[in-house]
Amino acid sequence: GAVVSQHPSRVICKSGTSVKIECRSLDFQATTMFWYRQFPKKSLMLMATSNEGSKATYEQGVEKDKFLINHASLTLSTLTVTSAHPEDSSFYICSARDHQRKVYNEQFFGPGTRLTVL
Amino acid sequence: AQKVTQAQTEISVVEKEDVTLDCVYETRDTTYYLFWYKQPPSGELVFLIRRNSFDEQNEISGRYSWNFQKSTSSFNFTITASQVVDSAVYFCALTFTHSGYSTLTFGKGTMLLVSP
Numbered sequence: 001g002a003v004v005s006q007h008p009s010r011v012i013c014k015s016g017t018s019v020k021i022e023c024r025s026l027d028f029q030a031t032t033m034f035w036y037r038q039f040p041k042k043s044l045m046l047m048a049t050s051n052e053g054s055k056a057t058y059e060q061g062v063e064k065d066k067f068l069i070n071h072a073s074l075t076l077s078t079l080t081v082t083s084a085h086p087e088d089s090s091f092y093i094c095s096a097r098d099h100q101r102k103v104y105n106e107q108f109f110g111p112g113t114r115l116t117v118l
Numbered sequence: 119a120q121k122v123t124q125a126q127t128e129i130s131v132v133e134k135e136d137v138t139l140d141c142v143y144e145t146r147d148t149t150y151y152l153f154w155y156k157q158p159p160s161g162e163l164v165f166l167i168r169r170n171s172f173d174e175q176n177e178i179s180g181r182y183s184w185n186f187q188k189s190t191s192s193f194n195f196t197i198t199a200s201q202v203v204d205s206a207v208y209f210c211a212l213t214f215t216h217s218g219y220s221t222l223t224f225g226k227g228t229m230l231l232v233s234p
Binding site (some may be wrong): 005017041042043044046049091093095107108109110111112114 | 161162
């Protein structure tokens with residue numbers, strides 16, 4: 001149980017295009033999902049907290065118009081990188097909290113999406 | 119402010135050696151959780167352990183053991199008789215309440231290289 005999937009696992013795109021990354025909780029409902037970014041050999045940095053049915057909460061320094069987050073259902077959150085540029089190349093990881101087990105404060109992580117912008 | 123410090127950037131050991139990964143944290147919360155994750159080259163985070171702030175009992179799981187000491191704000195991780203498959207980046211993480219939500223802050227990670 002508590003499986004989170006991400007799609008795609010890897011994407012290469014041209015500069016100026018937009019890329020959508022999906023994060024799904026497969027066997028549980030997630031009212032809250034998180035999006036992290038990880039540069040090579042660096043730690044995970046929280047980008048935003050996504051709540052079903054409401055606007056995402058972005059961390060300081062993260063451009064809301066650049067990284068669009070939509071959490072339309074209890075099992076799906078999407079991150080869209082708009083007008084991507086090479087500096088947006090990174091490893092993006094989502095996580096989800098099980099609505100029924102939130103007392104443990106545990107987040108279940110997706111396998112990550114490696115974005116390369118040419 | 120919440121902070122997790124993993125002072126060891128990289129550790130290299132030879133197979134069968136024991137190795138301890140250090141984690142020191144800072145928090146203002148009275149209730150919090152600490153985690154260890156393993157990140158192999160594939161990138162996927164693998165959950166290893168969760169510990170809440172009220173449970174200082176040490177834990178052993180196979181070759182893995184954890185030492186939680188609230189007095190020194192440390193949550194160290196020891197691998198006994200290391201194996202090549204243990205090579206990965208290991209992250210220590212701490213929950214904190216932020217903008218009304220509980221989320222995680224990660225240490226910078228320790229890369230463990232186990233050679234044959």
